Amino acid sequence: MTRSPFDLHGRCAVVTGAGRGLGQGIALGLARAGADLVLVGRSGSQTETRDQVADLGRDVEIVDLDVSDHEAVGRVAAEVTGSRQVDILVNNAGIIDRADALDVTRQAWHRVVDVNLNGLFFLCQEFGRPMAARGHGKIVSVASLLSFQGGIRVAAYTASKHGVAGITKALANEWGPLGVQVNAIAPGYMATDNTTALRADPDRSRAILARIPAGRWGDAADVAGAAVFLSSAAADYVNGHVLVVDGGWMAR
Template sequence: MSNAFDLTGKTAAVTGGGRGLGLGISQALLEAGADVIVFGRSGIPDELTALAGRLGREVAFYALDLADSDQIAEVGARVLAEHRVDVLVNNAGTQDRYPAAEFPLEAWDRVIDVNLRSVFQLCQIFGRPMLERGEGKIVNLASLLSFQGGITVPAYAASKGGVAQLTKALCNEWSGKGVNVNAVAPGYMATEMNTALLNDPVRLEQLSVRIPAGRWGQPEDIGNVVVFLASQASAYVHGQVLAVDGGWMAR
């Protein structure tokens, strides 16, 4: 591995880092040399612990409900008392589907809280010591719906549009102070969140034929890009929302 991509000696914190895209991100960060802190609600899989052991890396778990701002503040303070966090990856998110005219406000609030408010809060908590040190990397998970509107997911689309704009806003304030803030916008990924689509032959075909790369993405496709954005290789990359979508947005 080129030195520019080497994360040896760094510690990365990943929300939702024990499953789906988050697991792929955690694995890629470990393989690049980083120790990993996983925030989540249900622990971490044995395969992640085993990978860390084989690589001589450390992986730690902190239980965290991203809908609870008080818990985020408490856990964030505890993590910073125990670790220096060099990289923050805001990966975790949630989604609800209802026609817009019938979308419950309770569901709207929860999606916005988890997908947007928690991202800003975590950027504040972990960004402050990065700014004090004059270095750090923040990678937010946006979405294709940061660019498009979607159907029956107005809260998700609004939250991910917000993540894209938040990424740019933080870049404008923090890039000159040594902190890179960027986002990754995954395309259609073969993960648990998309099980319903993957199991619907008609919808699966409709989506698949539009992907120029000819396949759905895998967690490692996102993990490898996060490593780039977390490393010195992206030193002059600021405020970008990078679509990792097999060419979807080019169609």
């Protein structure tokens, strides 16, 4: 039987921030496609996802890590890659801080950028090094519509997500010739914890939905399919791309 280009059996994927929301959905999508998982995130946050992945019959391990601790990133990556071949890295871990730009504190700014951008780069570097050495690997980062737009009251988040798009393209240029595809997903308005305040505001929610041709908020399954594609052989000639999954928002 010819193997589907979307089949991930025999592959190992590291997913950061897989405890809930989009990260959990991506992890389960990769597991359903056949991948074994290493779930990387805050202590105690990923047991539910681990149990669901195990129920799908996949090997799964939890590794505790604050991705803003850049020394710990190197140590954890060495431990993980020392015991297994990591074929796929999904950078999903991210935080958001909402405040008027005039009121953003240095502490809040650095925390958002350290998690969303700096930690992501060093994870790419540490897991990308063995991928490049053997000539094969997939890196998928979660960007945002705010990789293209400015947003309101989310200056640090917007800056970090613009940076994610830039890092994706820069690494694709350097690592594409080495057999490593580096891409990103830009989710639209998703029904996650990050959008709770927006969905609870009747006027804002109504305005958002009016612009989305699909007429609904997205969910984790919408992003999981894109992650499986970009992690699979079906995307071997896709590199440096930021794939928008937004129900048509950017088309308006």
